[in-house]
Structures are given as structure tokens and as C-alpha cells.
Amino acid sequence: MALPVEELTLKQLQQFHNIDRMAYSRLVLTLRFDPFPSMKIVAFWNFLERIGFKHFLHNLLHFSDPMIFSLAKETLVCLECLFCSPQEIFPWVHLDFPEMNKLVGQEILLGFLFKNRETVKGMIEDFVKDVCQVAFMDIVEGNLGCKPSSNPDSELDSPTSDDGGDNGELSTDDGKARVDSEDRSLFMTFSRGHPVSNQELHGFIVGKYGKCVEAIYMDKNPKRLFACVVLRSHSDLSRILGGQKLVKFFINGKQVRVRRFVPKCRK
Template sequence: MASSSSSSSSLSISLCSSTFVSQQEFNLFHKIDRQLYTILVINIGRDPMEALQIMAFWLWLERVGFRHVVYRMLQLPVLLINELADEALTALTCIVSDNPPPSSDDYNNSIPLTQNFMKKEISLQFLYANRQIAMEGITKILNEVCFRAMRDIMLNAISHRKIPSSVSVPLPPPPPPLSFRSFDIMMDEGDQVPPEERAMFVTFSKGYPVQEWEVRDFFTINYGDCIEHFQMQEVEPNEQSLFARIVFRSASTIGLILGGQPRMKFTINGKHIWARKFIPKHPPSPQPPTAAVAAVQLQSPPFYP
């Protein structure tokens, strides 16, 4: 089965190698994932961002041992795929909940189609017990695989919707929630949000020089034409820049990159970079003049141009 992420090993290859392949190659690798996502947002008409999270959940299940989920799901009738998507939302709600599901058998079996389809034991109790691992894994797949592999389909689906896209189930790693906003809103943010609110600070490891073009390519490949301004640390010749400041066209891009975390680590061509939201340093408030300075100022003659 070529060009799929239907096993945990192939998904791992995708996560590790996403910065080394072209967008066309990346899409080809995730061909069947894109086919299933297209069914969700085009054939069925589900919310594009919600469907993106559903795909991340199913791909995470593949990664933790539920084999060939996407491939097998493509063999099902569209009506049944939609029912499984509804149960995926139930599972996601359980994963992000602070309250455990009731212990009643009826509630534990509220994802019966999923349990039957997976052919392995899976329940809301199981998902809740492993919610920390699930949230981290699903969010990672959402940001590093789904958004890149399905972005064109998602934007096309959003553009054809009569109402803005919304997210019904957030998938953050705790504590801060990860909130997604519709891309038709995000595209107009640049003119309304000041640059310092759309800026990110990235740092590099000493001894592993990172070039500006590498960082630009990384974010452009993964998040599209998102950079408005890029400022690398100015250094002497033969010295290494250790940080850079990036202003994005949309403040929402920072949320997508950081995935709800205050700091995120990425690998670019084998070199690590760390990213966080840029926090501007405000100048200290001016202090009142001392008595001596005030006296001099009062005695100084006025200046007439």
C-alpha cells in the first residue's frame, strides 16, 4: 500500500522527515489521508477544522497500534464514515475533559462503532486514562502532519462554506487551550494586529549555525506564505547568529506553530531551534527630575526659534 500513513512506522517517517521533502512529495505520501479528509469536508460537508482534528485522532490511533485505520475506513460507505467521525468527536471531548467518564457500561460503549471497527479494545475509559499522551500525540500530528498535508483541501473547503469555520472540540496540550480560528478571518489579521503581537522569537544552538533561508523555508513549507518580516541577529563575519525575530502576517500563525505551548522545539536540517512568542521590552517609565536638575530647568531661559 504505497503513499499512505497507515502504520505507526510510516507516520514516524513523516513526522521526522517533513522538512526534507517537497510539498508534492509530502502530499503523495499522505495520499489516502487526503482522500479520507476530502470525503469528510467535501462529500459529507463537515467543518474543515473539526475534520482536521478527527483525522489527527485517527492517525494517532494508527501510531499507537490500531493498524490501517485510514485505509480500511476508505472501504466503508460514506454514511458509516460520518458515524465514525461523530464518535471521534465524542472521544476527543473525553480526552480534553477534566472529568472522567462515568463507569456505567452504557457510557463506556458510547463509541461502539469505533470499538467494532478497530477490532481491538478501545473505550472512553481507555482514552481518558491515557489523555495526556493522547493530547500530546494528537496535537503533534495535527500540527506537523494534518495541517501541512491537507491545508489546500481545508482552505478550499472553507472558501466554499457559507458561514465561517469554527472549532467545536479544542485539542490543546494542557494547560493553555489551543484555539483554532477560521482561515478566512486569519488572512485579514495583519492590518488590524500590531506587529509586536504577530512576532515570534526563535533561538539557535551554538555550534550549529542556522541560515535565514533555512528558517524561512521551514515555516513557509509548513504554514504557507506566512512571514511578513524576518530579522536575524546581526553578527560579525564568521560568527553565528543565535536568534531571530519573525513577524507573521497573522497572529494566529503563532498559535498554530506553538500548539498551545509557551515554547516549542523544531528540527531544521538536523539543527534544533526553539520558538516562543515575542515579548516586547517596554522602556522604563521616565523618572521625575531631581531637585537640582529641576532648578536648572526652571532657571534656563526659554528658547525661541
């Protein structure tokens, strides 16, 4: 269960969600699932606990890696069902979730999720925003192999995540051949005194290039000098850069410089 973030320090939030963090670490660091869809996986598992399946996360931590891997794959499919359009629901209703049923029994039916899909989606998205994108960020940064830098023009400096809202689709990639998020990330710097908001940035990219945004991480500084944008694929990155090392955009009259994100450890 999530607590109001504003009432907790980061350390307290991490301690309160220690089991969630353990599950997330196992997905990302051990099983090599992508960091960002994995947040929704943990959020869904937390949702199951909140609706009555007690100790769901604690119990699954005792599973073997292959079992958790299978459960995570099932969860991704379940999430894709939840976030698909109403016209696409019918083909999913006959799916079975054997690993999930080992933990929760037959009560976890897609019919229940579809009937309450907007409430369920809202609970998942709130948990991702209020918990995962705050309490898991040290794990994300460790997975990306980045160390904080005081120079915002050369590296992402311990950012907080601010989801752009484009979370309606999920990949069911098994994670074994995952393309590292850093290989499909853009680093964007803003002119001093002319910060660009998350909403402006997301709206511009989606409006110009379509649904290609997976996550947006904004500078902690209130003046917001830079951001890191994780795209859905490397081809999206190539399409936006157009073969150039540096491109410039004007978003609502504000200049934004864009280049590929290169962590310090690769330089």
C-alpha cells in the first residue's frame, strides 16, 4: 500500500516499500527485464495485495528465478490486456495465467479486471508515479550504469522521473535480449531561464513523432535545465536525431538541444 509521498522522506519511502524494491531489483538486476515496464509489473503485484491477496509480493520472493520470470511475463500480458482499447478486449478473455493462479487462485479472472479496468489502471498508474518513480530510482540509475554528475550538460544528475502519460502499451519481450534503456535515450538541455515542462516535452515529441515515449526524467533543479527521454526503440532515437549528433527544437518558442544520452561510464 502506497503512503503519501509528501509525508515521507525518500529513505522512509524506500524502507516502507522494501519488499517492492526487492521484487523490482530481482526483475531488473537478476532477470534483466526493462526497468520501466517492470515498474508496472510491481505496481500490479502491489494492487493484488491491496484488493485482498495478502503477502503476494512476500510469497513470490521465495520463488525460483524461472518461476518469477514466467510470472512477470504473465503479468505483462495481463497489463497489456488492461491497457488495450475496448475493441481489442475480446481476444484476451480466454487467456490463462498458471503461475499467477499458484499464488492467488482462480479468483484472478480477466473478467474482474475488465469490469473494473479504469479503477485498476488508475491504481497502477498512481503507484508507479507516487512510489516506483521515486523509491526505485536508485535501482534504475544503477541499472543504467550511471553515476551522478554535477555537470548537467554531460550527464543526467540523479533525476526524478515524471511520466509523460504515454503508458498505454507494454512490450511482452522476455527480457533476455533486452536493449538497454540508455541505448534508446535522448538527453535534452534547455536554455537558462526558459525551462520546458514534462507536459510540453511529451506533447511535442508525441505530436511530431507519434507514440514513441516510454519515460521522461526531469532535472531536479526547479529551473529545469535538462531532461532524459527514454524512447520505445532505438529506431525512434535514430528517427528523431536524423543521423545528426545534435539537433535543436523549438517547443513553445523555447530552444531545446537534443543528443543521444551517453552515460559517463561510456565516455
